[in-house]
Amino acid sequence: MLHVIEFHLDPRSGVATYLQIVQQVKEALRLGTIDVGDQLPTVREVVADLAINPNTVAKAYRDLEREGLVVARQGRGTFVASTLAPASLRHHDELRATLELWLESAATAGLDEESIRALISATLRESLARRVA
Amino acid sequence: MSPSPLVAHGLGKRFRREWGLRGLTLEIPQGAIVGLAGPNGAGKSTLLALATGLLAPTEGAISVLGRDPLRDPGVLSEIGYVPQGSPLYRSFSVADTIEYARRTNPLWDDEVATELLTRIDSKTKVGALSEGERARLALVLVLGKRPQLVLLDEPFASLDPLAGRELLQLLMDGVAETSATVVVASHVVADIERVCDHIVLLAGGGVCLEGNVEQLLESHRLLTGPRRPLGAVRGVREVVRERHSGRQLTLLTVVDGPIVDPSWTVEPVSLEELLLAYMAPERLPAPRTPEKVPLRWHG
Structure with missing residues (x-):
């Protein structure tokens, strides 16, 4: 399945992994490459892709949700709720x-x-x- | 909060005259992915063998999932343990191996196993698989049990970087599927750095550092500055390692506030650097357990 966003990690950056994910979503929102209604990859998809801890992905998504940028819909996934595009x-x-x-x-x-x-x-x-x- | 899946109190194991582990007290948080680090001979394998009832403690106690693995071996059906070298029956085919696991594990979940076991031909003999495929098969066998606790002993030791990455992906996928707590013993920090959110560092048979990774990285800083007689530095609670080179002084410190003295360059520490500093025999700090932390969701 093709995703609207693909995460990449820089282990040497010194930035916590969950923050890198948060920043990449925000950057994509700012540039308008993802928009309201788009679905983010599921936790399992990110985990299987990047070989990272599922807790880390869940934490990043929760942070984005707390900021009102995405909503999690039970059993369906996480969707973009608002945009940062100026x-x-x-x-x-x-x-x-x-x-x-x-x-x-x-x-x-x-x-x-x-x-x-x-x-x-x-x-x-x-x-x-x-x-x- | 759920009870800890692995608790040790004053745990010790003696082999003839030598203590492999001594006075080990530990509580692993539920749902954590724990890196069990330490040099060879630090007692990592001994701890895992005690957790699975393969060894009996000489002193102290260990409990897994709230039960004693020696007196209550039924708990083993809820633990997935892969010993070093992923031993499997080499003359079995992949399909036979899966069938064997299905018949010997009451909680076997075919769906999980089938979903995770990709890109390995089921007719192949185990002996003909590559190291990486064998390691993945061994991991699928324990994940198929839908274990609550997964214990892996040096799973990356014989794997090339690509096979290691694939094994890690499989492990993380399995964890996302089963929500298991995981303990990965590894003497190579780089292998586990990517995934673990909790670290237990063993040295000399005991725990020399333990805690949530993010909080450990947050509480340590590397200070570099001109060499000087070292008094108390404001903001530094403890100096873990001190290094001099020419006119320069480098300190790996535990901080409890901002470093205000501008003559220090303050940098964050990588996990590898941190563990090496605590392992370094030149200046081994007294065993310490950092403050209890809110566990599962770090930070």
């Missing part, structure tokens, strides 16, 4: 295209992945700080 979602395609152009010019200028990440996060930090000030 109203600006419709601008994403255009913004992504501009970003891709920028990434291309960064690569042409010889920046590797790490330098690109560093430049983006530093610029983002400074720009946010300026806006707050």
